[in-house]
Amino acid sequence: MIIDYSLVFFYTILLSVSVNMFRFKLNDSLNKWILILAALVLVEIEGYLFEFQHTNWMLLVFIGISVLCFGILGGLLSTFTAWLILFAQCSVRDVSIWPTYLLFTAGIYLLIRHISHLQKEGDDWLGKLTENSRQLNVFKEVSLSMQQTFNLDKLLQTILTSVTAGHGLGFNRALILLMNEQGTKLHGIMGTGPMSAEEGYVIWDRITKHKYKLVELIEIKEKEKSSDLKLNERVKKIEIPLDEPNFLTKVLEGGTPLHIQEIVEGEGDPVLQMFGREFNMSELAVFPLMSQGNKVGVLLIDNPVNKKPITAADIDSVLPLANQAAIAIQQSRLYMALEDMALKDGLTGLHNQRSFQSLLTQFWPSSGESSLALILLDIDYFKHFNDTNGHLLGNEILVQMADVIRASIRKNDKAFRFGGEEFVVLLPGTDKDEAVFVAERIRSQVENTTFTGGNKQPAGRLTVSLGVASTGQSPTLTPLELVDIADQALYQAKAAGKNVVVS
Amino acid sequence: MITGFVTFIIVLLFVLTIVVSGRYFYGLELRTKANKLTRSLGLKIAELDYSFEQIVYFASLPSNIPTIRNASRANLVIKLDYKSLFFPRLSGLKIYIKTDTERIILAYLPIKDFRLPSLDPLLEQGKIDESDYQKISICRLIHPATLKEISEEVFQQIQVGRKKRKPADTAETQERTVKAT
Numbered sequence: 150m151i152i153d154y155s156l157v158f159f160y161t162i163l164l165s166v167s168v169n170m171f172r173f174k175l176n177d178s179l180n181k182w183i184l185i186l187a188a189l190v191l192v193e194i195e196g197y198l199f200e201f202q203h204t205n206w207m208l209l210v211f212i213g214i215s216v217l218c219f220g221i222l223g224g225l226l227s228t229f230t231a232w233l234i235l236f237a238q239c240s241v242r243d244v245s246i247w248p249t250y251l252l253f254t255a256g257i258y259l260l261i262r263h264i265s266h267l268q269k270e271g272d273d274w275l276g277k278l279t280e281n282s283r284q285l286n287v288f289k290e291v292s293l294s295m296q297q298t299f300n301l302d303k304l305l306q307t308i309l310t311s312v313t314a315g316h317g318l319g320f321n322r323a324l325i326l327l328m329n330e331q332g333t334k335l336h337g338i339m340g341t342g343p344m345s346a347e348e349g350y351v352i353w354d355r356i357t358k359h360k361y362k363l364v365e366l367i368e369i370k371e372k373e374k375s376s377d378l379k380l381n382e383r384v385k386k387i388e389i390p391l392d393e394p395n396f397l398t399k400v401l402e403g404g405t406p407l408h409i410q411e412i413v414e415g416e417g418d419p420v421l422q423m424f425g426r427e428f429n430m431s432e433l434a435v436f437p438l439m440s441q442g443n444k445v446g447v448l449l450i451d452n453p454v455n456k457k458p459i460t461a462a463d464i465d466s467v468l469p470l471a472n473q474a475a476i477a478i479q480q481s482r483l484y485m486a487l488e489d490m491a492l493k494d495g496l497t498g499l500h501n502q503r504s505f506q507s508l509l510t511q512f513w514p515s516s517g518e519s520s521l522a523l524i525l526l527d528i529d530y531f532k533h534f535n536d537t538n539g540h541l542l543g544n545e546i547l548v549q550m551a552d553v554i555r556a557s558i559r560k561n562d563k564a565f566r567f568g569g570e571e572f573v574v575l576l577p578g579t580d581k582d583e584a585v586f587v588a589e590r591i592r593s594q595v596e597n598t599t600f601t602g603g604n605k606q607p608a609g610r611l612t613v614s615l616g617v618a619s620t621g622q623s624p625t626l627t628p629l630e631l632v633d634i635a636d637q638a639l640y641q642a643k644a645a646g647k648n649v650v651v652s
Numbered sequence: 653m654i655t656g657f658v659t660f661i662i663v664l665l666f667v668l669t670i671v672v673s674g675r676y677f678y679g680l681e682l683r684t685k686a687n688k689l690t691r692s693l694g695l696k697i698a699e700l701d702y703s704f705e706q707i708v709y710f711a712s713l714p715s716n717i718p719t720i721r722n723a724s725r726a727n728l729v730i731k732l733d734y735k736s737l738f739f740p741r742l743s744g745l746k747i748y749i750k751t752d753t754e755r756i757i758l759a760y761l762p763i764k765d766f767r768l769p770s771l772d773p774l775l776e777q778g779k780i781d782e783s784d785y786q787k788i789s790i791c792r793l794i795h796p797a798t799l800k801e802i803s804e805e806v807f808q809q810i811q812v813g814r815k816k817r818k819p820a821d822t823a824e825t826q827e828r829t830v831k832a833t
Contacts, residue, residue: 154658161662165669173681180739184670191666195659203659210663217738268735272743279708279760286709314705346776354769357701455772 157198164190181218185227188214192234201239205246208234209253216257224254284466287311287318291470294367295477299484302339308474309341310367312450314356318466321349321454324384324428325438326397327446327478335397335446337387340380342453344429348379349454383427395420400435401444406464406471407435424449434459436467438475445475445482494566496544497551505565505573509628512563512577513620520621522576522584525635526554526591529612529647531570538602546600546611553598557591573635581619581652588615588650596648612648614639619652671737678740679794686791689784695770700792704805706765707747711758713809719756723749723810728803732794733760742790745799747806759806766793 168187172180188211196204208231215227228250235241294307305325312323322342326335343349361369391398396418400407410432412425424430433451437444448471452459492504500508514521528534528550535543547570554564558574567573574591576584595613603611616638618631626634642651690697715721729748734740747759766789774780780788792798 157658157662158665161665162669165666166673169670169673169677173678177739184738187670188666191662195662199659203656206656207659207663210666214738272735275760276762278710279762282710283708289712347773350769350773350776353772354701357703357769360704362705455776 153198157194160194161191164194185211185215185218185223196238204239205235205241208250212250212254213257216254217261221254221258224258225251228254280462280466284318284469288469288473292473295473299481301478301481301485304474304477304481305339306341307367308448308470308477309339311470312448312467313341314366318463318470320450320459320463320467321452321457322380322428322450324380324449325446326387326389326449327438328391328401328444332444333391335387335389335391337384338446340384341377342380343377344379344383344453346454353454380428389420396435397447400437400447401439404437404439406437406468408459408461408464409433409435410458429453431456432459434464434467436464436471438471438478440475440479443479445478448474494551497548497566499551499554499572500563500565502565502567505567505575508563508565508575509632512575513628519578520580520619521631522579522581522617522619522621523631523635524574524576524584524588524591524615524617525567525632525639526572526574526588526613526615527639527643528570529614529643530607534602534606534611537605542602546602549598549600550595550611550613553594554591557594558587562587573632579619580621581617584617584619585650585652588617588652591615592648592650608648614642614647615650616640616642617650617652674738675734675740679742682742682787683791686787689780690788693774693779695788697788697791698795698797700768700770700788702766702768702789702792702798704802706767707759707761707802707806709759709809711756714812715810717756719749719751719754720758720810723751723807725803725807727751728807730799730803742794745793745802747802758810761793761802763790763793766790768792 164187168183172183175183192204192207192211195207212224212227212231215223217223219226228247231250232241232244232247235246291307291311294311295304298304298307309323309325312318313320320342322340324340325338327338328335343352356366389395389397391401396407396409397420409421412421412431412433414425415422424433428451430451430453433449436448436450438446438448448467450459450467492500492507494501509523512521528546531543534546538546547566550570550572551564551566554572554574558564559576561577562579563575563577565573565575574587576587579587592613592615596610598611600611606612616635618634618638620626620631622634623630638651642649645651686697690700711717711720713720727749729750731746731748732742733744733746735743742763744763745761746757747761749756749758763786768785768789771780771785771788775782775785
């Protein structure tokens with residue numbers, strides 16, 4: 150007897166293990182059929198070993214597994230099959246077993262449904278928790294990055310990276326367009342993401358290879374000016390007037406996001422067509438960037454790499470970030486305006502004396518570095534100009550003079566209004582000869598420019614005198630001494646008859 | 653009477669063996685299929701790059717909660733999250749902090765978000781389908797080296813938060829304990 154029992158236990162384990170070994174090789178449907186078949190085989194083994202004494206009970210396993218695999222239909226079919234087995238093998242002709250089996254089927258079905266419901270609810274909760282936690286983590290990191298800067302470029306890069314990084318909100322590409330000061334146009338400012346799927350795969354591969362985190366990615370994007378070059382070249386060319394209605398004006402006026410599921414070539418909004426053409430966009434979402442009712446700009450997102458459809462949940466996940474971004478952009482713009490007011494001359498738009506003092510120290514060469522040169526220039530007979538033409542025209546001349554200086558200096562040179570009619574130019578990494586060359590170019594440009602009222606000057610035109618100094622003249626110079634040398638040179642230029650450069 | 657009890661034991665044994673060995677054979681089959689697939693694609697599962705950043709943390713790290721703050725590597729438990737007893741499917745990784753008195757779920761990594769960049773172009777080109785992709789990514793996820801690295805990454809997060817990262821090679825690997833169940 151014990152041998153029989155051991156044998157049946159052994160067969161049971163062997164059957165179960167063999168079934169599991171085999172069924173996962175097959176597709177879902179065959180996997181289920183194999184499991185049902187295994188239950189039937191178990192019924193038969195038990196029947197042959199114990200002379201079908203408990204087959205009616207064993208068939209419940211078969212029915213239970215059928216319900217598990219194919220629901221209520223599986224239960225009903227297996228109930229009928231179970232009765233056929235009883236009829237054939239146990240000669241049971243009594244149909245009273247049917248209600249028992251049907252009741253069992255219903256019970257198992259309800260139990261499985263309840264368990265599935267609980268599991269689904271658990272999965273939903275886990276999904277929601279995961280999604281919300283992910284968003285919260287992104288916002289936490291983005292807020293931290295945003296708090297660390299008032300620089301608009303850095304801020305925009307932070308926003309765009311957060312929207313596009315796989316561990317951020319995970320979109321493939323994002324563009325930011327900001328409103329101009331007059332509120333008449335949207336200008337393309339910055340974008341991040343690939344122009345093609347292939348480019349996207351290369352970026353994605355690099356990120357995972359180095360296992361970059363969101364904060365690290367933001368830092369890298371800030372440093373790497375070369376990232377997303379192709380995209381940014383196109384973004385920066387975008388200029389959209391807001392006087393005619395288009396999908397962007399609709400977003401800004403409505404203050405709500407817009408989901409465009411498909412851009413049909415050659416149909417509808419021409420601005421939308423342009424985005425489709427220039428950026429190979431097919432589906433996109435547009436978010437208004439609004440701060441305290443002020444329209445700041447728009448954020449556009451799309452998925453050109455994985456072509457993943459944008460869902461309502463995706464849109465909801467971007468909204469809080471877009472709102473936060475709008476506030477940060479507005480604050481950054483206000484900060485930059487304040488900074489401009491503090492460091493720039495209100496009349497000419499050139500840097501002011503405070504800015505000069507700060508940049509003079511900043512550019513001052515340490516030992517071994519190439520020299521710093523300075524040009525000090527003064528408008529000749531400016532008092533005479535004011536007395537003859539009035540102070541209002543005098544102010545206009547100062548503005549025009551600033552424009553001439555701006556146009557005459559090199560890319561890395563910095564021009565300042567030193568005070569009154571005096572201007573100064575800082576030339577980093579420049580020796581005296583090069584500085585004299587630049588000074589001569591300014592002098593000549595001024596001489597050849599027509600200034601209103603300039604013909605009433607003693608020389609018959611408006612001219613400037615310039616003094617040049619360079620740190621190369623003495624290794625022990627201090628910043629104050631450099632300014633003083635340039636000032637002395639300027640005095641000499643005045644004494645030499647004006648409209649000259651002295652170094 | 654005795655045979656009735658034995659019948660009950662048989663049923664119990666059948667169901668238990670199916671349930672208990674199911675996950676093992678599911679994993680085995682998955683590995684076999686994934687290895688075959690990657691071989692045909694000229695890839696090696698152990699060399700597929702992935703990102704840690706799909707791990708979702710349920711606590712702000714570094715945390716002030718004593719159990720999390722004081723957790724050692726030995727307290728970190730990674731549990732494979734399966735759905736269904738009879739038809740197991742891996743749906744993610746649950747990462748717990750387990751002490752003698754507490755068990756706190758710290759992070760979750762959903763399998764659907766565990767993407768491998770080497771496979772994306774192949775999926776796009778139609779060389780593999782989403783089901784193949786998932787088999788390979790599950791296989792990469794449950795690879796012992798991946799579990800070890802994830803455990804180390806989570807421990808680093810507990811220690812230094814998400815701002816700075818200590819290079820993995822400086823970690824005290826001798827102390828590491830990963831329990832994948």
